Amino acid sequence: MHVAFDCQPLRSLGRLDIPLDASPRFRQKLERLQAAIAAHGTRNTYYLTNAVCRFQLTSDPAIGMIEFAIEGTVLTDESDTHTVGSDLTVTLDRETCDWLTQPAVEWLMVSAKRAVEVEFDRYIAAGDLSRAVARLEQEQQQLDEAGGFLGMNL
Secondary structure (H helix, E strand, O other): OEEEEEEEEHHHOOOOOOOOOOOHHHHHHHHHHHHHHHHHOOOOEEEEEEEEEEEEOOOOOOOOEEEEEEEEEEEEOOOOOOEEEEEEEEEEEEEOOOOOOHHHHHHHHHHHHHHHHHHHHHHHHHOOHHHHHHHHHHHHHHHHHOOOOOOOOO
């Protein structure tokens, strides 16, 4: 199995205004990011793009390969150290498996989603946890200084 993705912390996004001259593809991406923020907020949320999960059922990639394209939001716990859920769109991208059935595709889609969540935990563990802890401490200090309110994260 192979899992790869690009990750954008939603808290790092500034304005998401759609330029009038934006290409349709760029417009759609910004609309998906806006929808993710509206649905999940920016705290402890990450948007994955260009994600792929590939299952190799035989030793020959020309026979028995199933690949899913994945995009969407991953949610982490309050300490930003563990995945607690996701809102991912998983689609069958390509396959070289002539015995593939629809029930198998549906089961593998769920497996691909879980594989991405597990890989995201590995991504978190490989990152600089001390920066996340420092950020959380700074946010807590700002919260305390503001009398219990921190921007839109009431």
